[in-house]
Amino acid sequence: MQGYDKYAFEPFAVTVDLAVFTVRAGRLHVLLVERGQEPYAGQWALPGGFVLPDESAETAAGRELAEETGLADSTGSVGLHLEQLRTYSEPDRDPRMRVVSVAFAALVPDPPAVHAGSDAARAEWLPYGTPGPLAFDHDRILADAHDRVCAKFEYTGLATAFCPPEFTLGELRQVYETVWAAELDPANFRRKVLGTTGFVEAIPGAARLTGGRGKPAALYRAGPATSLHPPLLRPTTVSPEGKPS
Amino acid sequence: MQGYDKYAFEPFAVTVDLAVFTVRAGRLHVLLVERGQEPYAGQWALPGGFVLPDESAETAAGRELAEETGLADSTGSVGLHLEQLRTYSEPDRDPRMRVVSVAFAALVPDPPAVHAGSDAARAEWLPYGTPGPLAFDHDRILADAHDRVCAKFEYTGLATAFCPPEFTLGELRQVYETVWAAELDPANFRRKVLGTTGFVEAIPGAARLTGGRGKPAALYRAGPATSLHPPLLRPTTVSPEGKPS
């Protein structure tokens, strides 16, 4: 940042790409758009767009998220999470020109009707992992976003961002199981969550049937805690050399 | 990323900023450069520079790190760590023009002679926290980098990046104590580190005096483990509401 040599740089386009996750019907879904033009015409891609001259990347990401999903503003409302992931800047990641993309991961509670933005061809929720190769380096971005979300589930109360305002512990557990692709013991999960102050707050007297079967479950709200101490570790699939997956 | 409207964006300058840490004389130090021109002339700033047209941000960061410190290439050599932090893109973060900066955190083992790059005014190692306000939003970047490093010390073997190729457990513990600004019980630290497979490897028969006093300590090398399971948690300064610092 020393010495602004006007000839030392060429113009870069700066964009945002969004990995928007939700849990629907016990499966992790991602919001994808179908590309209408070359390159990668007809392939699925992450939603995104240019950062406008008077915007930060965060503002642009919130705007794009609202455009694509019709959801309220980025960080304000309850049960919505938008977080910067990292920046992808390989010189050849877009064959047309130099594009530097700031990637974001977003978690939304339930798939509202997808509101196709003006410039978005078609946006759809697709199960994570099912669509073939995505356009550009979006497979990598999506995988990185998934890794980040999995990791943050361990030491933050982020999972409640996937849940409606009121939820049962069974629903919260299913969110964990869906994202981690692992099974959790209901009793132990309950003990852990309730033992972590600020994770969830009980709604006195409220109860609801979850799957139409079984005993009705008590309802909870997301608590104020942002970090979990101690963390809620995912089951360790032990690998031989001290480097569990 | 739908529809490339050539008029929808203005050129952005893309730069990298580096928060380069080291531990020297039991204190955490940061590599800073003194700005020679406005704005913020005379103030300290993080080293950095433009991303060149054929570079990724990672390549640019490695190049800048090499230029400023004279150290070998970015990710290759032992005991060197370079990691993307996040991107800062507030529209007014540079008063002259629109600059989007990809920030990196770097850890280097010992302060080699600072090799002032051609464009860098003067680079110096300064104790973390001592210099007044940095230029631009570099205070925030530096604080974010420090947070990241502190957190990564818990669940990765990153601390060995601050150590020379061969080190004693006392030296490694001092690295933790310096970065975390906390005291650790030597015996418990030892038990934890040696009990984590792949964290460090003993060098049979080797021993060295650390501070000139006391019993000579056995020497160790950095192990192959990248992640620590279970993590080496820093002492919890308990705060009342489930959200320890």
Added chain:
DNA sequence: CCATTTATGGTCAGTGCGACTATAAAGGTG
């Protein structure tokens, strides 16, 4: 020789967690 310093080894109690069992409360089915 002795005090000091650092390294290293060990004990002990408390905490958290995985595995498991038991009970409660709903619906479904004969």
Added chain:
DNA sequence: CACCTTTATAGTCGCACTGACCATAAATGG
């Protein structure tokens, strides 16, 4: 209705890890 299935909830047991210690070993400096 009796009984099974399903889900929620409560509790128990043993293991692993950790923090707080205590003890010993091996160096230096008076």
